[in-house]
Amino acid sequence: MELLYSLINILNEMSPYILLGFIIAGLLHTFVNPATMSRHLAGSGWKPVVKAALFGIPLPLCSCGVLPAAVSLRRQGASKAASTSFLIATPQTGVDSIAATASLLGLPFAVIRPVAALAGAVAGGLAVGRFGGKETPQDCATGCDLRQAPDERPAGFMARLLGGIRYGLVDMVASVGKWLVIGLVVAALITVFVPDSLFLGLSRYPLLAMLAVVAVAIPMYICATGSIPIALSLMLKGLSPGIAFVMLMAGPAANFASIIILNKTMGRRATAVYVGSVVVTAIAFGLAIDLLMPHSWFAVSGMAAGTPTCHVEFGWFDTSCSILLIGLLIYAAIRGHHHDHSIKLNDMTATFHIKGMACPHCQATVEKAIRGLDGVDNVAVSLSDGTATVEGSFDSDKVIKAIELAGFEYAG
Numbered sequence: 001m002e003l004l005y006s007l008i009n010i011l012n013e014m015s016p017y018i019l020l021g022f023i024i025a026g027l028l029h030t031f032v033n034p035a036t037m038s039r040h041l042a043g044s045g046w047k048p049v050v051k052a053a054l055f056g057i058p059l060p061l062c063s064c065g066v067l068p069a070a071v072s073l074r075r076q077g078a079s080k081a082a083s084t085s086f087l088i089a090t091p092q093t094g095v096d097s098i099a100a101t102a103s104l105l106g107l108p109f110a111v112i113r114p115v116a117a118l119a120g121a122v123a124g125g126l127a128v129g130r131f132g133g134k135e136t137p138q139d140c141a142t143g144c145d146l147r148q149a150p151d152e153r154p155a156g157f158m159a160r161l162l163g164g165i166r167y168g169l170v171d172m173v174a175s176v177g178k179w180l181v182i183g184l185v186v187a188a189l190i191t192v193f194v195p196d197s198l199f200l201g202l203s204r205y206p207l208l209a210m211l212a213v214v215a216v217a218i219p220m221y222i223c224a225t226g227s228i229p230i231a232l233s234l235m236l237k238g239l240s241p242g243i244a245f246v247m248l249m250a251g252p253a254a255n256f257a258s259i260i261i262l263n264k265t266m267g268r269r270a271t272a273v274y275v276g277s278v279v280v281t282a283i284a285f286g287l288a289i290d291l292l293m294p295h296s297w298f299a300v301s302g303m304a305a306g307t308p309t310c311h312v313e314f315g316w317f318d319t320s321c322s323i324l325l326i327g328l329l330i331y332a333a334i335r336g337h338h339h340d341h342s343i344k345l346n347d348m349t350a351t352f353h354i355k356g357m358a359c360p361h362c363q364a365t366v367e368k369a370i371r372g373l374d375g376v377d378n379v380a381v382s383l384s385d386g387t388a389t390v391e392g393s394f395d396s397d398k399v400i401k402a403i404e405l406a407g408f409e410y411a412g
Contacts, residue, residue, distance in 0.1 A: 006188040008322070015321035016103070018225065019169070024095040026168025030160040046126060048082035053121035056090035057114050084274050085125030091252040092117040096172070097224035101248070104228050105235075108297040109245070116249055116285040124277030128270045171364075173325075174332035181329065184229050203239050206290055210246045210283045217251035227251040232300060241298035242290035249282035352388045352399060355409040357381070362408070369406040373398050386411070 078086075093114045102110035202209045213234075217227075230251070231244035254275055263271045289298065357363055366388055367381045376399075377392035390399060400410045 003188050003192045006192055007184055011184060011322045011325070012315070012318040015325045016318060018096055018100050019321055019325060020096075020099055022096055022168040022172045023165055024099075024168070026164035026166065026172060027161070030164035030167060046122075048079060049085045049122055049125035049129065052078075052082040052086035052125065053089040053118050056086045056088075056121065057093045057117055058095050059090050079129060080270055081125040081129030084128040084270065085121040088124045088253055088274065088278060089117045089121035092120070092224055092249050094224050097228065100225050100228050104232055105244075105300065106298060108293070109241075109248070112245070112285065112289065113248060116245075116281060119285075120249070120253075120277055120281030123281060124274055127273045127277055131269065131273055169328055170332060173328045177329045177332055182226055184226070186230050186233075188229075188233075203243070206240055206243060206287070207283070209239060209243045210286050213243055213246045214250045214254070214279055214282070217247055218254050224248075224252040235298075235300055240290045241295065242286035242288070245289055246282045246286045249285070250278060254278045349389055349391050350396060350399075352390065352396075352403065353411040354381075354386050354388055354403055355411045357383055357386060357408060365406050366403060366408060369402040370399055373402055 098110050098114060101113055202212065227248050231247045234244045234247060235241060259271055259275060354366060357366060363381045363383045367379055370376060370379045370381075370388055370390060373394055375392045375394035376390055379388060379390045381388045388399075388403070403410050
Protein backbone atom coordinates (compact mmCIF):
# COMPACT_ATOMS: atom_id res chain seq x y z
CA MET A 1 0.00 0.00 0.00
CA GLU A 2 2.85 2.38 0.80
CA LEU A 3 4.35 1.75 -2.64
CA LEU A 4 1.03 2.58 -4.30
CA TYR A 5 0.66 5.86 -2.43
CA SER A 6 4.23 6.81 -3.24
CA LEU A 7 3.50 6.30 -6.94
CA ILE A 8 0.28 8.32 -6.76
CA ASN A 9 1.95 11.21 -4.91
CA ILE A 10 4.72 11.57 -7.47
CA LEU A 11 2.39 11.12 -10.44
CA ASN A 12 -0.04 13.79 -9.16
CA GLU A 13 2.82 16.24 -8.71
CA MET A 14 4.15 15.70 -12.23
CA SER A 15 1.16 15.00 -14.47
CA PRO A 16 -0.14 18.58 -15.05
CA TYR A 17 3.30 19.81 -16.07
CA ILE A 18 4.08 16.73 -18.14
CA LEU A 19 0.86 17.17 -20.13
CA LEU A 20 1.63 20.86 -20.67
CA GLY A 21 5.14 19.96 -21.78
CA PHE A 22 3.84 17.35 -24.25
CA ILE A 23 1.52 19.93 -25.82
CA ILE A 24 4.34 22.49 -26.15
CA ALA A 25 6.56 19.78 -27.62
CA GLY A 26 3.94 18.97 -30.23
CA LEU A 27 3.60 22.64 -31.19
CA LEU A 28 7.38 22.86 -31.64
CA HIS A 29 7.21 19.82 -33.88
CA THR A 30 4.58 21.30 -36.22
CA PHE A 31 5.61 24.97 -36.20
CA VAL A 32 9.40 24.58 -36.55
CA ASN A 33 10.55 23.57 -40.03
CA PRO A 34 13.18 20.77 -39.85
CA ALA A 35 14.78 22.02 -43.08
CA THR A 36 15.46 25.37 -41.40
CA MET A 37 17.06 23.63 -38.44
CA SER A 38 19.22 21.52 -40.74
CA ARG A 39 20.46 24.55 -42.67
CA HIS A 40 21.63 26.29 -39.50
CA LEU A 41 23.43 23.23 -38.13
CA ALA A 42 25.48 22.50 -41.23
CA GLY A 43 29.08 23.69 -41.36
CA SER A 44 32.00 23.89 -38.96
CA GLY A 45 33.21 26.26 -36.25
CA TRP A 46 31.70 27.28 -32.91
CA LYS A 47 28.45 28.79 -34.24
CA PRO A 48 26.90 25.48 -35.40
CA VAL A 49 27.89 23.97 -32.05
CA VAL A 50 26.03 26.65 -30.10
CA LYS A 51 23.07 26.54 -32.47
CA ALA A 52 22.89 22.76 -32.19
CA ALA A 53 22.78 23.01 -28.38
CA LEU A 54 20.12 25.74 -28.44
CA PHE A 55 18.01 23.76 -30.92
CA GLY A 56 18.38 20.58 -28.90
CA ILE A 57 17.56 21.89 -25.41
CA PRO A 58 13.78 22.40 -25.89
CA LEU A 59 13.25 19.33 -28.09
CA PRO A 60 11.58 16.54 -26.09
CA LEU A 61 13.50 13.61 -27.62
CA CYS A 62 14.64 10.77 -25.40
CA SER A 63 18.17 9.40 -25.72
CA CYS A 64 17.11 6.61 -28.08
CA GLY A 65 15.04 8.99 -30.19
CA VAL A 66 17.79 11.56 -30.60
CA LEU A 67 20.34 9.04 -31.92
CA PRO A 68 18.93 8.68 -35.47
CA ALA A 69 18.28 12.43 -35.59
CA ALA A 70 21.90 13.17 -34.73
CA VAL A 71 23.17 10.59 -37.19
CA SER A 72 21.00 12.12 -39.91
CA LEU A 73 22.47 15.55 -39.18
CA ARG A 74 25.91 14.04 -39.49
CA ARG A 75 25.06 12.31 -42.77
CA GLN A 76 23.73 15.51 -44.34
CA GLY A 77 26.89 17.52 -43.69
CA ALA A 78 26.87 18.61 -40.05
CA SER A 79 30.28 18.49 -38.41
CA LYS A 80 31.17 16.05 -35.65
CA ALA A 81 31.19 18.99 -33.25
CA ALA A 82 27.65 20.16 -34.08
CA SER A 83 26.25 16.63 -34.10
CA THR A 84 27.81 15.91 -30.71
CA SER A 85 26.47 19.16 -29.27
CA PHE A 86 22.97 18.26 -30.44
CA LEU A 87 23.34 14.73 -29.10
CA ILE A 88 24.38 15.93 -25.63
CA ALA A 89 21.85 18.73 -25.19
CA THR A 90 18.69 17.12 -26.55
CA PRO A 91 18.16 14.09 -24.25
CA GLN A 92 19.16 15.99 -21.09
CA THR A 93 16.27 18.44 -21.31
CA GLY A 94 13.04 19.22 -23.18
CA VAL A 95 10.06 21.41 -22.52
CA ASP A 96 8.23 18.50 -20.91
CA SER A 97 11.07 17.55 -18.56
CA ILE A 98 11.82 21.18 -17.64
CA ALA A 99 8.19 21.71 -16.62
CA ALA A 100 8.14 18.43 -14.69
CA THR A 101 11.44 19.32 -12.99
CA ALA A 102 9.97 22.61 -11.77
CA SER A 103 6.89 20.86 -10.41
CA LEU A 104 8.69 18.10 -8.53
CA LEU A 105 12.15 19.45 -7.70
CA GLY A 106 11.61 23.23 -7.75
CA LEU A 107 12.44 26.20 -9.95
CA PRO A 108 16.22 26.29 -9.24
CA PHE A 109 16.64 22.76 -10.57
CA ALA A 110 14.52 23.63 -13.61
CA VAL A 111 16.69 26.69 -14.37
CA ILE A 112 20.07 25.06 -13.77
CA ARG A 113 19.23 21.97 -15.81
CA PRO A 114 19.05 23.64 -19.27
CA VAL A 115 22.01 25.89 -18.36
CA ALA A 116 24.09 22.81 -17.57
CA ALA A 117 22.89 21.12 -20.76
CA LEU A 118 23.95 24.15 -22.82
CA ALA A 119 27.36 24.34 -21.14
CA GLY A 120 27.98 20.62 -21.47
CA ALA A 121 26.83 20.47 -25.07
CA VAL A 122 28.97 23.41 -26.19
CA ALA A 123 32.01 22.15 -24.28
CA GLY A 124 31.56 18.61 -25.57
CA GLY A 125 30.97 19.74 -29.14
CA LEU A 126 34.02 21.99 -29.18
CA ALA A 127 36.12 19.24 -27.57
CA VAL A 128 35.05 16.74 -30.23
CA GLY A 129 35.84 19.31 -32.91
CA ARG A 130 39.31 19.81 -31.42
CA PHE A 131 40.24 16.29 -30.27
CA GLY A 132 37.70 14.00 -31.96
CA GLY A 133 39.74 13.19 -35.03
CA LYS A 134 39.60 14.36 -38.63
CA GLU A 135 36.36 15.05 -40.45
CA THR A 136 35.46 12.55 -43.16
CA PRO A 137 33.09 13.22 -46.08
CA GLN A 138 29.62 11.81 -45.57
CA ASP A 139 27.55 10.22 -48.31
CA CYS A 140 23.79 10.56 -48.45
CA ALA A 141 21.39 8.22 -50.15
CA THR A 142 18.11 9.28 -51.71
CA GLY A 143 15.71 10.61 -49.11
CA CYS A 144 18.12 11.19 -46.21
CA ASP A 145 18.93 14.83 -46.88
CA LEU A 146 16.56 16.81 -44.68
CA ARG A 147 17.55 20.04 -46.33
CA GLN A 148 16.03 18.83 -49.60
CA ALA A 149 13.09 16.93 -48.06
CA PRO A 150 9.60 18.34 -48.60
CA ASP A 151 7.89 20.09 -45.72
CA GLU A 152 5.46 17.43 -44.44
CA ARG A 153 3.85 19.63 -41.79
CA PRO A 154 0.12 20.37 -42.17
CA ALA A 155 -0.81 23.62 -43.89
CA GLY A 156 -2.71 26.34 -42.04
CA PHE A 157 -2.51 27.59 -38.47
CA MET A 158 -5.42 25.57 -37.06
CA ALA A 159 -4.30 22.39 -38.80
CA ARG A 160 -0.80 22.75 -37.35
CA LEU A 161 -2.23 23.62 -33.93
CA LEU A 162 -4.42 20.52 -33.83
CA GLY A 163 -1.68 18.42 -35.38
CA GLY A 164 0.79 19.63 -32.76
CA ILE A 165 -1.55 18.78 -29.89
CA ARG A 166 -2.16 15.35 -31.35
CA TYR A 167 1.57 14.78 -31.86
CA GLY A 168 2.32 15.83 -28.28
CA LEU A 169 -0.42 13.84 -26.57
CA VAL A 170 -0.16 10.73 -28.76
CA ASP A 171 3.23 10.35 -30.45
CA MET A 172 5.31 12.01 -27.73
CA VAL A 173 3.54 10.05 -24.98
CA ALA A 174 4.31 6.87 -26.90
CA SER A 175 7.95 7.93 -27.28
CA VAL A 176 8.81 8.66 -23.63
CA GLY A 177 5.98 6.85 -21.88
CA LYS A 178 7.87 3.64 -21.16
CA TRP A 179 10.84 5.47 -19.69
CA LEU A 180 8.57 7.71 -17.62
CA VAL A 181 6.81 4.69 -16.12
CA ILE A 182 10.15 3.03 -15.40
CA GLY A 183 11.36 6.17 -13.65
CA LEU A 184 8.24 6.40 -11.51
CA VAL A 185 8.42 2.75 -10.47
CA VAL A 186 12.15 2.90 -9.71
CA ALA A 187 11.63 6.07 -7.66
CA ALA A 188 8.82 4.49 -5.66
CA LEU A 189 10.88 1.33 -5.05
CA ILE A 190 13.87 3.39 -3.86
CA THR A 191 11.67 5.51 -1.59
CA VAL A 192 9.92 2.56 0.04
CA PHE A 193 12.45 -0.27 0.14
CA VAL A 194 15.99 1.19 0.18
CA PRO A 195 17.13 1.93 3.77
CA ASP A 196 18.06 5.50 4.61
CA SER A 197 21.32 4.37 6.24
CA LEU A 198 22.75 3.25 2.88
CA PHE A 199 22.48 6.73 1.38
CA LEU A 200 23.39 8.58 4.56
CA GLY A 201 26.72 6.74 4.60
CA LEU A 202 27.38 7.48 0.95
CA SER A 203 26.48 11.16 1.35
CA ARG A 204 29.66 11.78 3.36
CA TYR A 205 31.67 11.25 0.17
CA PRO A 206 29.90 13.40 -2.46
CA LEU A 207 32.37 12.85 -5.30
CA LEU A 208 32.32 9.09 -4.75
CA ALA A 209 28.53 9.19 -4.61
CA MET A 210 28.39 11.09 -7.91
CA LEU A 211 30.66 8.56 -9.60
CA ALA A 212 28.45 5.77 -8.26
CA VAL A 213 25.38 7.50 -9.68
CA VAL A 214 27.11 7.77 -13.07
CA ALA A 215 27.97 4.06 -12.96
CA VAL A 216 24.31 3.23 -12.29
CA ALA A 217 22.87 5.80 -14.72
CA ILE A 218 24.76 4.67 -17.85
CA PRO A 219 23.21 1.17 -18.08
CA MET A 220 19.86 2.39 -16.69
CA TYR A 221 18.91 4.08 -20.01
CA ILE A 222 16.34 6.52 -18.65
CA CYS A 223 14.81 9.57 -20.32
CA ALA A 224 14.97 13.18 -19.09
CA THR A 225 11.48 13.06 -17.61
CA GLY A 226 11.88 9.59 -16.14
CA SER A 227 15.04 10.63 -14.30
CA ILE A 228 13.16 13.28 -12.27
CA PRO A 229 11.34 11.00 -9.79
CA ILE A 230 14.51 8.96 -9.33
CA ALA A 231 16.46 12.12 -8.45
CA LEU A 232 13.71 13.09 -6.02
CA SER A 233 13.82 9.70 -4.32
CA LEU A 234 17.60 10.00 -3.91
CA MET A 235 17.17 13.37 -2.19
CA LEU A 236 14.46 11.98 0.08
CA LYS A 237 16.88 9.25 1.11
CA GLY A 238 19.46 11.78 2.28
CA LEU A 239 21.67 12.40 -0.73
CA SER A 240 22.59 15.99 -1.60
CA PRO A 241 20.92 18.00 -4.39
CA GLY A 242 24.18 17.91 -6.36
CA ILE A 243 24.24 14.11 -6.37
CA ALA A 244 20.62 14.03 -7.52
CA PHE A 245 21.50 16.53 -10.26
CA VAL A 246 24.13 14.12 -11.62
CA MET A 247 21.35 11.57 -12.12
CA LEU A 248 19.27 14.17 -13.97
CA MET A 249 22.04 14.95 -16.43
CA ALA A 250 24.14 11.80 -16.84
CA GLY A 251 21.26 9.32 -16.94
CA PRO A 252 19.54 10.60 -20.11
CA ALA A 253 22.70 11.49 -22.09
CA ALA A 254 25.19 8.71 -21.40
CA ASN A 255 23.98 5.20 -22.19
CA PHE A 256 25.21 2.13 -24.00
CA ALA A 257 23.13 2.74 -27.13
CA SER A 258 24.61 6.22 -27.59
CA ILE A 259 28.13 4.92 -27.05
CA ILE A 260 27.76 2.07 -29.55
CA ILE A 261 26.25 4.18 -32.35
CA LEU A 262 28.67 7.08 -31.78
CA ASN A 263 31.61 4.70 -31.91
CA LYS A 264 30.36 3.43 -35.27
CA THR A 265 29.58 6.80 -36.88
CA MET A 266 32.18 9.16 -35.36
CA GLY A 267 34.99 6.95 -34.11
CA ARG A 268 36.36 5.93 -30.72
CA ARG A 269 38.12 9.20 -29.99
CA ALA A 270 34.99 11.32 -30.53
CA THR A 271 32.94 8.84 -28.48
CA ALA A 272 35.38 9.01 -25.57
CA VAL A 273 35.29 12.83 -25.64
CA TYR A 274 31.48 12.73 -25.74
CA VAL A 275 31.15 10.47 -22.69
CA GLY A 276 33.81 12.39 -20.81
CA SER A 277 32.14 15.74 -21.41
CA VAL A 278 28.77 14.46 -20.20
CA VAL A 279 30.23 13.00 -16.99
CA VAL A 280 32.55 15.92 -16.21
CA THR A 281 29.86 18.55 -16.80
CA ALA A 282 27.29 16.71 -14.69
CA ILE A 283 29.71 16.30 -11.77
CA ALA A 284 31.00 19.88 -12.07
CA PHE A 285 27.50 21.33 -11.83
CA GLY A 286 26.62 18.86 -9.08
CA LEU A 287 29.59 20.02 -6.99
CA ALA A 288 28.71 23.66 -7.71
CA ILE A 289 25.17 23.08 -6.44
CA ASP A 290 26.41 21.49 -3.22
CA LEU A 291 29.29 23.88 -2.52
CA LEU A 292 28.22 27.25 -3.91
CA MET A 293 24.43 27.42 -3.71
CA PRO A 294 22.10 27.58 -0.69
CA HIS A 295 20.58 24.20 0.13
CA SER A 296 17.28 25.96 0.86
CA TRP A 297 16.90 26.50 -2.89
CA PHE A 298 16.68 22.76 -3.44
CA ALA A 299 14.48 21.69 -0.52
CA VAL A 300 11.66 19.48 -1.78
CA SER A 301 8.28 20.58 -0.52
CA GLY A 302 4.63 19.72 -0.58
CA MET A 303 3.22 16.30 -1.28
CA ALA A 304 6.39 15.07 -2.96
CA ALA A 305 8.45 15.37 0.19
CA GLY A 306 5.90 13.87 2.53
CA THR A 307 5.75 10.28 3.60
CA PRO A 308 2.86 8.54 1.88
CA THR A 309 -0.03 7.74 4.15
CA CYS A 310 -3.60 6.60 3.76
CA HIS A 311 -4.83 10.08 4.74
CA VAL A 312 -3.34 11.95 1.77
CA GLU A 313 -5.88 14.15 0.01
CA PHE A 314 -5.62 14.39 -3.76
CA GLY A 315 -6.76 17.53 -5.57
CA TRP A 316 -9.31 17.03 -8.33
CA PHE A 317 -7.24 18.83 -10.99
CA ASP A 318 -4.03 16.89 -10.31
CA THR A 319 -5.95 13.63 -10.12
CA SER A 320 -7.75 14.39 -13.39
CA CYS A 321 -4.42 15.10 -15.09
CA SER A 322 -3.00 11.84 -13.74
CA ILE A 323 -6.01 9.89 -15.02
CA LEU A 324 -5.67 11.56 -18.43
CA LEU A 325 -1.94 10.78 -18.57
CA ILE A 326 -2.54 7.15 -17.64
CA GLY A 327 -5.22 6.92 -20.32
CA LEU A 328 -2.87 8.38 -22.93
CA LEU A 329 -0.15 5.90 -21.94
CA ILE A 330 -2.55 2.98 -22.29
CA TYR A 331 -3.84 4.26 -25.64
CA ALA A 332 -0.29 4.75 -26.94
CA ALA A 333 0.64 1.20 -25.95
CA ILE A 334 -2.43 -0.28 -27.65
CA ARG A 335 -2.02 1.90 -30.73
CA GLY A 336 1.66 1.01 -31.07
CA HIS A 337 0.92 -2.71 -30.86
CA HIS A 338 -1.74 -2.60 -33.57
CA HIS A 339 0.28 -0.21 -35.78
CA ASP A 340 3.16 -2.67 -35.95
CA HIS A 341 0.96 -5.24 -37.70
CA SER A 342 -1.30 -3.01 -39.75
CA ILE A 343 0.26 -3.51 -43.19
CA LYS A 344 -1.62 -5.45 -45.81
CA LEU A 345 0.83 -7.58 -47.74
CA ASN A 346 0.81 -8.41 -51.43
CA ASP A 347 3.03 -10.44 -53.74
CA MET A 348 5.69 -7.69 -54.08
CA THR A 349 7.00 -7.46 -50.52
CA ALA A 350 10.28 -7.90 -48.67
CA THR A 351 11.08 -7.86 -44.96
CA PHE A 352 14.27 -6.27 -43.60
CA HIS A 353 15.43 -6.97 -40.05
CA ILE A 354 16.84 -3.92 -38.26
CA LYS A 355 18.89 -3.53 -35.07
CA GLY A 356 18.87 -0.43 -32.89
CA MET A 357 15.23 0.71 -32.94
CA ALA A 358 14.10 1.48 -29.40
CA CYS A 359 11.16 3.92 -29.58
CA PRO A 360 8.52 5.38 -31.93
CA HIS A 361 11.00 8.09 -33.01
CA CYS A 362 13.34 5.38 -34.28
CA GLN A 363 10.40 3.69 -36.01
CA ALA A 364 9.33 6.90 -37.74
CA THR A 365 12.89 7.70 -38.82
CA VAL A 366 13.35 4.32 -40.52
CA GLU A 367 9.93 4.52 -42.17
CA LYS A 368 10.63 8.00 -43.56
CA ALA A 369 14.06 6.97 -44.88
CA ILE A 370 12.65 3.98 -46.77
CA ARG A 371 9.48 5.68 -47.97
CA GLY A 372 11.50 8.31 -49.86
CA LEU A 373 13.18 5.72 -52.10
CA ASP A 374 12.15 5.24 -55.72
CA GLY A 375 9.78 2.32 -56.30
CA VAL A 376 8.55 2.03 -52.71
CA ASP A 377 4.73 1.93 -52.67
CA ASN A 378 4.23 1.17 -48.99
CA VAL A 379 6.31 0.49 -45.90
CA ALA A 380 5.46 -0.58 -42.37
CA VAL A 381 8.07 -0.65 -39.63
CA SER A 382 7.43 -2.94 -36.67
CA LEU A 383 9.06 -1.70 -33.49
CA SER A 384 8.28 -4.87 -31.55
CA ASP A 385 9.64 -7.22 -34.24
CA GLY A 386 12.50 -4.99 -35.38
CA THR A 387 11.49 -5.30 -39.04
CA ALA A 388 10.56 -3.15 -42.01
CA THR A 389 8.13 -4.65 -44.55
CA VAL A 390 8.40 -2.91 -47.92
CA GLU A 391 6.02 -3.13 -50.89
CA GLY A 392 6.68 -2.10 -54.47
CA SER A 393 9.37 -2.36 -57.12
CA PHE A 394 12.55 -1.22 -55.40
CA ASP A 395 16.28 -1.84 -55.10
CA SER A 396 16.98 -3.82 -51.92
CA ASP A 397 20.52 -2.46 -51.71
CA LYS A 398 19.16 1.08 -51.58
CA VAL A 399 16.75 0.10 -48.80
CA ILE A 400 19.64 -1.34 -46.79
CA LYS A 401 21.71 1.78 -47.46
CA ALA A 402 18.84 4.03 -46.32
CA ILE A 403 18.49 2.03 -43.09
CA GLU A 404 22.19 2.37 -42.33
CA LEU A 405 22.33 6.07 -43.21
CA ALA A 406 19.40 6.65 -40.84
CA GLY A 407 21.61 5.42 -38.01
CA PHE A 408 20.56 1.78 -37.67
CA GLU A 409 22.03 -1.62 -38.48
CA TYR A 410 20.67 -3.98 -41.14
CA ALA A 411 20.48 -7.48 -39.64
CA GLY A 412 19.31 -9.55 -42.63
